[in-house]
Amino acid sequence: MKFSIIYEAQMVDTSRENEQAVFLQIVEQAKLAEEKDFDCIWCVEHTALTQYAHMSAPETVLAFIAGATSRIHVGHGVVCLPPAMNHPVKVAERIATLDILSQGRLHFGVGKGGTQQEAGTFGYDLGELQPMIDESMYLIPRIMVQDEIEHDGQYIQIPKRPIHPKPYQDPHPPMYMACTRENTLIAAGARGIGALVLGFSGPEEIAKKNAIYREAFRNRKAEDQVGFRPTEHLAALCAATVLDDREEARRIGLRGQRFFAESIAYWYQGGPKPTVDEELSGDEQAAILEQEKQQTVAYLSEEAIPVGDEHLSNYTVAQDAYGTPDDCIRYVQRLIDAGADEILFIFQMGGIPHEAIMKTITNIGDKVIPHFRAQEARKAQELAEVG
Numbered sequence: 001m002k003f004s005i006i007y008e009a010q011m012v013d014t015s016r017e018n019e020q021a022v023f024l025q026i027v028e029q030a031k032l033a034e035e036k037d038f039d040c041i042w043c044v045e046h047t048a049l050t051q052y053a054h055m056s057a058p059e060t061v062l063a064f065i066a067g068a069t070s071r072i073h074v075g076h077g078v079v080c081l082p083p084a085m086n087h088p089v090k091v092a093e094r095i096a097t098l099d100i101l102s103q104g105r106l107h108f109g110v111g112k113g114g115t116q117q118e119a120g121t122f123g124y125d126l127g128e129l130q131p132m133i134d135e136s137m138y139l140i141p142r143i144m145v146q147d148e149i150e151h152d153g154q155y156i157q158i159p160k161r162p163i164h165p166k167p168y169q170d171p172h173p174p175m176y177m178a179c180t181r182e183n184t185l186i187a188a189g190a191r192g193i194g195a196l197v198l199g200f201s202g203p204e205e206i207a208k209k210n211a212i213y214r215e216a217f218r219n220r221k222a223e224d225q226v227g228f229r230p231t232e233h234l235a236a237l238c239a240a241t242v243l244d245d246r247e248e249a250r251r252i253g254l255r256g257q258r259f260f261a262e263s264i265a266y267w268y269q270g271g272p273k274p275t276v277d278e279e280l281s282g283d284e285q286a287a288i289l290e291q292e293k294q295q296t297v298a299y300l301s302e303e304a305i306p307v308g309d310e311h312l313s314n315y316t317v318a319q320d321a322y323g324t325p326d327d328c329i330r331y332v333q334r335l336i337d338a339g340a341d342e343i344l345f346i347f348q349m350g351g352i353p354h355e356a357i358m359k360t361i362t363n364i365g366d367k368v369i370p371h372f373r374a375q376e377a378r379k380a381q382e383l384a385e386v387g
Contacts, residue, residue: 002039003037005041006237006346007026007346008046012051029348029358031068032358037370037373038072038369039073040072040073041075047113049263049267058079059076063098072105074102077344078110082129088136093164095172099167106169108176109176109177109178109196131155135154144166145172148160178198179196179198185212189212192217193227194232195213200239203331203337209234236338236343236344238321239321239322239346240322242321242325242360249324274350276350325366329367336372
């Protein structure tokens with residue numbers, strides 16, 4: 001079981017001073033995560049989405065984190081593949097270089113981005129991107145493996161060239177797709193790559209998505225394989241604020257969730273600008289989320305996300321991990337039971353303070369991860385005794 005953190009570089013205050021602070025805080029948080037036995041730091045890639053995500057150059061952030069750490073893995077969640085945004089040759093070169101410098105600690109996912117705001121920045125219509133993404137997706141691992149590459153495709157033409165360097169991992173780092181809708185889960189499984197489930201799905205939805213993905217992976221055909229390294233892996237997003245004071249964790253976490261959901265609604269569906277109510281209690285935030293849920297649905301890659309939580313009255317089984325370490329353990333166990341191989345914790349949602357994130361990382365590292373590591377060790381011992 002893997003425990004990771006994923007970053008959007010989301011912020012309420014977009015001043016240059018705060019923007020700089022957020023990036024430096026991400027590095028500090030990543031260094032603490034390594035100390036606390038987390039497995040991977042993932043970064044998204046978005047362009048021109050003010051407040052929602054300022055993570056426009058994940059390759060730079062991940063390289064800096066890899067250089068500041070020695071054990072924790074780093075991951076692109078995901079590289080956006082419109083050719084004018086990230087040409088496949090440049091993607092292959094950057095991935096291989098960072099894989100070498102991190103000594104094989106790199107993972108990379110691929111996708112198209114989620115909004116016309118982003119696609120239009122590079123001159124594309126979002127609805128026309130998928131064939132380009134598919135062409136690049138199949139091409140990149142070939143570039144990383146073959147001595148020379150020559151490609152004359154519908155969207156990408158590369159004359160015969162040697163492309164350097166080659167990755168540290170042989171044949172190349174594990175590959176993933178951003179998955180929310182059923183067809184993307186089927187595509188990831190059929191193509192033999194990992195699934196990053198980046199929507200705010202609860203355990204019941206994760207179980208359904210896991211079943212879809214596993215069946216597609218099990219029935220995949222060799223000719224559909226992306227790359228040269230089949231990877232069966234499902235990672236599930238988990239919003240979390242884990243403090244000693246449950247009510248404070250709920251207040252901060254629900255405020256962040258509200259900002260996150262309203263930001264998605266703004267950029268993906270043209271909703272109103274997101275808001276932050278600093279002084280509201282957890283119950284007050286929950287009431288607003290419930291009210292907004294009745295009239296607003298936010299979308300992430302076309303997946304409906306309730307702006308709120310139908311189980312807020314009983315947060316030991318809520319669709320989040322806002323609360324104490326014990327609350328987090330109960331919720332994470334439900335995601336594991338639903339089939340997740342990796343928990344993608346998201347802490348940095350709008351307005352959640354750096355200090356609360358650092359405390360959350362400490363609590364998860366000191367109490368949550370050890371619980372599951374011990375659980376895995378007991379199961380391994382039991383299997384060894386049976387064998």
